[in-house]
Amino acid sequence: xxxxxxxxxxxxxxxxxxxxxxxxxxxxxxxxxxxxxxxxxxxxxxxxxxxxxxxxxxxxxxxxxxxxxxxxxxxxxxxxxxxxxxxxxxxxxxxxxxxxxxxxxxxxxxxxxxxxxxxxxxxxxxxxxxxxxxxxxxxxxxxxxxxxxxxxxxxxxxxxxxxxxxxxxxxxxxxxxxxxxxxxxxxxxxxxxxxxxxxxxxxxxxxxxxxxxxxxxxxxxxxxxxxxxxxxxxxxxxxxxxxxxxxxxxxxxxxxxxxxxxxxxxxxxxxxxxxx
Ligand SMILES: NC(=O)C1=CN([C@@H]2O[C@H](COP(=O)(O)OP(=O)(O)OC[C@H]3O[C@@H](n4cnc5c(N)ncnc54)[C@H](O)[C@@H]3O)[C@@H](O)[C@H]2O)C=CC1
Ligand SMILES: O=C(O)[C@@H]1CCC=N1
Numbered sequence: 001x002x003x004x005x006x007x008x009x010x011x012x013x014x015x016x017x018x019x020x021x022x023x024x025x026x027x028x029x030x031x032x033x034x035x036x037x038x039x040x041x042x043x044x045x046x047x048x049x050x051x052x053x054x055x056x057x058x059x060x061x062x063x064x065x066x067x068x069x070x071x072x073x074x075x076x077x078x079x080x081x082x083x084x085x086x087x088x089x090x091x092x093x094x095x096x097x098x099x100x101x102x103x104x105x106x107x108x109x110x111x112x113x114x115x116x117x118x119x120x121x122x123x124x125x126x127x128x129x130x131x132x133x134x135x136x137x138x139x140x141x142x143x144x145x146x147x148x149x150x151x152x153x154x155x156x157x158x159x160x161x162x163x164x165x166x167x168x169x170x171x172x173x174x175x176x177x178x179x180x181x182x183x184x185x186x187x188x189x190x191x192x193x194x195x196x197x198x199x200x201x202x203x204x205x206x207x208x209x210x211x212x213x214x215x216x217x218x219x220x221x222x223x224x225x226x227x228x229x230x231x232x233x234x235x236x237x238x239x240x241x242x243x244x245x246x247x248x249x250x251x252x253x254x255x256x257x258x259x260x261x262x263x264x265x266x267x268x269x270x271x272x273x274x275x276x
Contacts, residue, residue: 007065010071020033034053035051067091067092067094093119098123099269116142121170131158133160137163138164174265188210
């Protein structure tokens with residue numbers, strides 16, 4: 001086994017699958033990966049890819065250089081306590097859980113007088129499944145430069161990575177890009193519904209809506225112009241776009257998006273209090 005890249009996913013659901021899809025075959029082989037999950041169907045799916053599986057934490061964990069904790073936030077304390085006896089001195093623990101603070105997690109994994117400081121918090125998103133994710137990372141002070149590079153390379157295989165300084169930064173990333181794909185899917189669904197209401201069929205509306213989102217985001221990524229300039233280029237004076245944007249403006253579209261992000265961030269903070 002390549003110990004440098006050997007991985008354990010604790011929790012083999014959506015987010016573990018999204019991350020593994022970019023890593024297996026590129027950064028590590030299937031045999032370098034262990035998945036711990038109590039759900040038999042989940043284990044069977046992973047085993048079918050040649051990945052080692054186990055229903056609960058056991059001694060096989062200690063040989064894995066990097067652990068990715070990918071269970072629901074409410075189950076994380078129990079999982080951390082079950083995994084803790086198998087920590088090796090050099091285990092790098094990466095948590096993808098939203099709303100569980102690094103302080104809580106380092107306390108659960110460490111000793112009363114010695115919290116576990118070799119810990120990275122990571123906030124990815126589901127487009128990582130196709131190698132197009134966005135991800136925030138933060139590291140505690142027990143993480144070496146080499147380990148930061150390792151985390152960057154692993155997550156960089158499936159996502160654009162930004163580093164933030166603290167848990168507040170991770171909560172901000174959660175409100176923007178962690179939850180963000182759902183906001184975008186909602187917007188696309190609304191575009192499709194609007195298209196159908198105006199007489200397009202389902203396939204036409206879906207194809208036009210998706211191509212518009214893809215084209216606009218690619219243009220924004222590749223262009224040197226500001227987003228405001230790109231928006232103005234679409235908006236002829238007295239034309240159709242201006243009529244539509246007036247409606248968005250009247251309903252304070254930016255305010256609604258901002259309020260939604262405030263709610264996501266407040267929920268992350270409330271979860272951190274709940275799961276401490
Ligand atoms: N879904 C998303 O878009 C994102 C999710 N996250 C975070 O990722 C984490 C996982 O979320 P999902 O993958 O969406 O959930 P999921 O429900 O798809 O996966 C969780 C997995 O954990 C397993 N599990 C439950 N108890 C366990 C235990 N004791 N030991 C090992 N495995 C156990 C479940 O069987 C399940 O397969 C959450 O903490 C969430 O906050 C972070 C960013 C984005
Ligand atoms: O909804 C959630 O809590 C998770 C975290 C970010 C995306 N999904």
